[in-house]
Amino acid sequence: MAAAPHPTPHLQQHLEQSPEQRRAADIIRLLTLYRPLLDAFVIDFFTEGLWAQLPPAWQPALASATPAQLAGLLGGQGVPGAAWPLSLLAFAAAARALAFPRGCPGGSPRPPCQSSHLHPLLRRHVKPKKQHEIQRLSKVGAPPNPLRPPSSPQPRDSPPSPQLLQRLSQATGCERVVDIGAGQGHLSRFLAFGLGLSVTAVDSDGRLVGLAERFDQELLRELGKTKGLGHKRPPQHPLTPRAPQHVAGRLDPAAPWGELLPPKPPGPSPSARNPLGGPGGSEDGGQVLVTGLHACGDLSPALLCHFTHSPAVAAVALVGCCYMKLSTAPQPPGCPLGYPLSASVAALPGHQLSYRAREAACHALEEFEGRLRGGSPHLRAHCYRAVLESLICTTDPSKRHLGLQPGRKAHLGLQPGRKAHALSFPQYAHLGLPLAGLDPARVPLDSEAVGAMLEQQHKVVAFCTLVQLLAPAVETLILLDRLLYLREQGFHCALVPLFNPQFSPRNLVLVAARTPLATVLAGLDKDREDSVDRHSNEDEDLGEAESSREGQS
Numbered sequence: 001m002a003a004a005p006h007p008t009p010h011l012q013q014h015l016e017q018s019p020e021q022r023r024a025a026d027i028i029r030l031l032t033l034y035r036p037l038l039d040a041f042v043i044d045f046f047t048e049g050l051w052a053q054l055p056p057a058w059q060p061a062l063a064s065a066t067p068a069q070l071a072g073l074l075g076g077q078g079v080p081g082a083a084w085p086l087s088l089l090a091f092a093a094a095a096r097a098l099a100f101p102r103g104c105p106g107g108s109p110r111p112p113c114q115s116s117h118l119h120p121l122l123r124r125h126v127k128p129k130k131q132h133e134i135q136r137l138s139k140v141g142a143p144p145n146p147l148r149p150p151s152s153p154q155p156r157d158s159p160p161s162p163q164l165l166q167r168l169s170q171a172t173g174c175e176r177v178v179d180i181g182a183g184q185g186h187l188s189r190f191l192a193f194g195l196g197l198s199v200t201a202v203d204s205d206g207r208l209v210g211l212a213e214r215f216d217q218e219l220l221r222e223l224g225k226t227k228g229l230g231h232k233r234p235p236q237h238p239l240t241p242r243a244p245q246h247v248a249g250r251l252d253p254a255a256p257w258g259e260l261l262p263p264k265p266p267g268p269s270p271s272a273r274n275p276l277g278g279p280g281g282s283e284d285g286g287q288v289l290v291t292g293l294h295a296c297g298d299l300s301p302a303l304l305c306h307f308t309h310s311p312a313v314a315a316v317a318l319v320g321c322c323y324m325k326l327s328t329a330p331q332p333p334g335c336p337l338g339y340p341l342s343a344s345v346a347a348l349p350g351h352q353l354s355y356r357a358r359e360a361a362c363h364a365l366e367e368f369e370g371r372l373r374g375g376s377p378h379l380r381a382h383c384y385r386a387v388l389e390s391l392i393c394t395t396d397p398s399k400r401h402l403g404l405q406p407g408r409k410a411h412l413g414l415q416p417g418r419k420a421h422a423l424s425f426p427q428y429a430h431l432g433l434p435l436a437g438l439d440p441a442r443v444p445l446d447s448e449a450v451g452a453m454l455e456q457q458h459k460v461v462a463f464c465t466l467v468q469l470l471a472p473a474v475e476t477l478i479l480l481d482r483l484l485y486l487r488e489q490g491f492h493c494a495l496v497p498l499f500n501p502q503f504s505p506r507n508l509v510l511v512a513a514r515t516p517l518a519t520v521l522a523g524l525d526k527d528r529e530d531s532v533d534r535h536s537n538e539d540e541d542l543g544e545a546e547s548s549r550e551g552q553s
Contacts, residue, residue: 103499132499325338379457
C-alpha cells in the first residue's frame with residue numbers, strides 16, 4: 001500500500017493554526033478579493049461610477065432586485081423571484097460564514113420603553129438601548145433552578161440570574177470596578193447602587209462627569225425620601241446608598257497606567273490619580289475589574305494592553321466602537337497601533353484596513369436589513385447624499401468629500417438633519433449645499449442629469465447592501481485581532497454576543513481574565529433566551545405605564 005502523501009508546507013502551516021487564526025486569514029483573503037467594494041464611499045456612487053465597477057454578472061440581478069430580495073440576500077434567506085448569480089451567492093455566503101455569530105435578534109425591533117429588570121430609580125435619564133445593555137451586562141439575582149427541566153420555561157416571577165460583570169466579580173473575588181468611558185455614569189450607577197460594588201467611573205469629558213455626579217445626588221436624595229417608609233411590596237433588590245466615585249481625565253494610550261491626561265474641556269479640579277494601577281500592581285495590592293461600554297477608538301486597545309501588563313487588573317469586559325478612529329500604520333515613533341495588536345494578524349499579507357473599511361464595520365446591519373424588508377423611506381437618503389456629492393464636485397471640485405475631512409464625522413458628513421428621507425431632493429439640497437459653502441441658487445437642481453441620478457436609487461441601495469454584507473466580517477477581523485493578542489499573551493478570553501443586535505449593533509463583548517472563564521460564561525446564552533421569552537411582554541407593558549412618569553435624556 002502506498003504511503004499517504006505528506007501535506008505541503010502551506011497546508012501544514014494551515015493545520016497548525018488555531019481556528020481563530022484560520023478565520024482571520026480567510027477574512028483577509030475575502031476582503032482582498034473585494035477591497036475596491038469595501039473601500040468605496042457610497043457618496044461617490046455617481047462621481048466615480050461605482051456601479052460599473054461591480055462584476056458584470058451581478059449588475060442585472062441587483063438592478064432588478066426589490067428591497068425585500070436584497071434583504072433576503074443580506075440575511076441569507078430565500079425570497080420568491082430572486083435569481084442571483086452563483087458568484088454573488090458565494091460572495092454573500094462567505095461573508096456571512098466568516099463573521100462572528102451575532103445572536104438571534106428575536107423579539108421587538110426596538111427595546112421596551114422601560115426595562116423591568118432595573119430598579120425604577122436606575123432607569124431615570126437612561127435611554128431604552130442603554131437600559132438593555134446595562135441589564136445584560138450586570139443583571140443581578142439568583143441563579144436558575146438546576147432542578148427545572150430544560151424544556152420547562154423559567155417562572156415569570158423568578159429572579160434573573162447573575163450577569164456578566166457580577167459573574168466576573170464572583171469568579172475573581174474582586175469587588176472593585178473601574179468603568180472607563182463612563183459618560184453620564186449610568187452603568188457605574190447600577191454597579192454601585194444596584195450591586196454594592198466599589199466603582200470608579202472615568203470619563204474624558206468633564207461636563208459628563210459633572211452631570212453623572214448630579215444624577216448620583218438625585219438618586220441619593222430619592223433614597224433618603226423612601227428610607228423608613230413602609231411598602232406593600234418592597235423592591236426585590238433594594239439599592240445601597242453607595243455612590244460611584246467619578247474621575248475626569250483621559251488615559252494615555254501609550255501608557256494607560258500613567259498619570260491621567262487633562263479632560264476635554266479642562267475642569268477646575270487637579271488631575272486625579274489613575275485608578276488602574278501600574279505594571280507593578282496597585283499601591284494596596286488589590287485588584288480591579290475594568291469595563292468599557294462602547295470604549296471608543298484606541299481606548300479599547302489601550303485597556304487591553306494595560307491588562308496584559310498590570311496584575312492590578314483581574315479581568316476586563318469591553319465593548320468597542322468607532323473602529324474608524326483606531327490608529328493604524330504608519331504612526332510616529334512611540335505611538336502604539338490600535339490595529340493590528342496581535343502578531344498573528346500583523347504577519348498576514350493584506351491585513352491593512354482602510355478608514356472606510358473600519359467605518360463600515362460600525363454599521364447597523366440588522367437595522368438596514370429591517371429597512372429593506374419594510375421598504376423604508378430612509379433608504380432614499382443614501383441616493384440623496386450621492387447626488388449631492390456629484391453636484392458639489394461639479395460646482396467646486398475642491399469641496400469633494402468635505403464631510404469626510406478630519407474633525408468631521410464621516411457617517412454624518414453633510415447630512416442636513418435626521419429627517420432627510422422625508423424631504424424632496426430640492427429641499428434636501430437647499431439644506432445641504434450651504435453646509436458645503438455653496439449657494440443653492442447657483443446649482444441646477446431640476447436638471448435632467450439630477451433626475452437621471454435620482455432614478456438610480458435602487459442601484460445605490462443595492463450597492464449599500466453589498467457593503468453591509470462585508471461589514472460584519474471587518475468587525476470580526478478587528479475583534480479577532482484583539483482576541484489573538486490576548487491569547488498570545490497567555491490570557492483566557494472570549495467574545496460573547498451579549499446584546500440584542502437589532503437595537504444594540506455593537507453587541508459583541510470581549511471578556512478576558514487571568515483565570516479560566518468557563519464558569520463565568522456558562523449559561524449566558526440560555527439565560528438571554530429565557531430573559532427574552534419571559535420579560536418582553538411585561539417590559540412593553542411597563543414602558544406604556546411608566547414612560548410618562550420617568551424622563552429620558
